[in-house]
Amino acid sequence: MLGLFPPCCTSLAVGDARQLNRADNSVDAVLLLGPLYHLTERTDRIIALREAHRILKTGGFAFAVGVSRFASTLNGLFWGHLDDPEFVEIVKQDLIDGQHRNPNNHPNYFTKTFFHHPEELRAEVEEAGFHFEKTLAIEGPGWLLQNFQEHWNELGRRDRLLEAIRWLETEPSILGMSAHIMAVARK
Template sequence: METKEYLTNYYERYDEDGRLISKHGMVEYLTTMKYVEKYLKPNMRVLEIGAATGRYSHTLAQKGYRVDAVELVEHNIEIFKQNAIEGEPVTITQGNATDLSAFESETYDITLLLGPMYHLFTREDKIKALSEAIRVTKKDGIIFASYCMGDANVLSHGFIRGEIYNIIEKCMLNTETFDTFSNPWDIFELYRKEDIDNLRNEFNVTQLHFVASDGYTNHMRETVDQMDDRMYELYLKYHLAICEKQDMIGYSHHTLDIFRKD
């Protein structure tokens, strides 16, 4: 099967909206929105590449920003359209993050690449996706790129859930360095911070933030989901206070690399 088929099969069974509205899933969403809103100004245009079911696109459109969205998987596009509110300034196009030829260069003030880097497995495709996101962004515009982190998954899926030997048998882990290896049928590509830095350094951009989007949350998701509102608000405050501390980054399942196009 091609990568698109693996993704289609996965997302047809996966409740992406449900993940983001759980208490533990909301940590990633609220953190990402906090940083996006830090750079938003009136009348800005936004492009979301790999928009999935549109949680971010619809939120920003409902705040009055003009949003164009690109999504590869038809199932997600159908839900995206169902989630639309009449009159909101948002469009959705089927497309691939590695080829945005339908979009003109230097068009968008904010470009969100919040999903595609999870599902690209060759350096060539990763560079293409970043290059295209940067190309369509205006000079001095801001790009937000999300990644899944390897060590957090080795800890949670490997050791905590007891899958470590299965991971090793599938040749997905170097047992000397504990680097991870993925293929399209594994669905998710996993990174360390140095991998992300290496990709970004190919481009004429300036890094602004590197954020642990969900921090330690997914290692304690049951605890977070059971928190009452008062404790949850305190936990969010704590998370937002430490989410840029570099000594905490590797424990996060998701990270957010934020940089400006020079």
């Protein structure tokens, strides 16, 4: 994607989402594509969101992505991981408080993460000072297709899949069915 931007506007910096090395009101948009699920403590997520708010220009947009509270349950059903009592215990904790832990570092059971309930993501974004616009389902139920690659590789099926996701992406009753959810907010 860097090729789409003029050379004067491309840069990359490694940093900590809780302490951004940017001036106040200096960016037009903020993409939070990871910090909110890798920061497992709520206070750290709020700090990261407040930092995003601080550097964002008035009227700018923030796109804050979380992993759905229900992702490991659905993934476990799909891949048969719920046959493993160890994974069942992980899922039970996910559903209680969103704190996903993989104590034995099983390669298929993801890493230490926080999983949001859709309303929880909204509440955190608002607490950080943003004006919440909407929450979107990124994959929608499409990620559970057993033949996803077949749907994606055939243009007509891909179009129908994307259209179905658009129909459902804001439906509150099924937001959590998507593996990832995104809060769209404005400063």
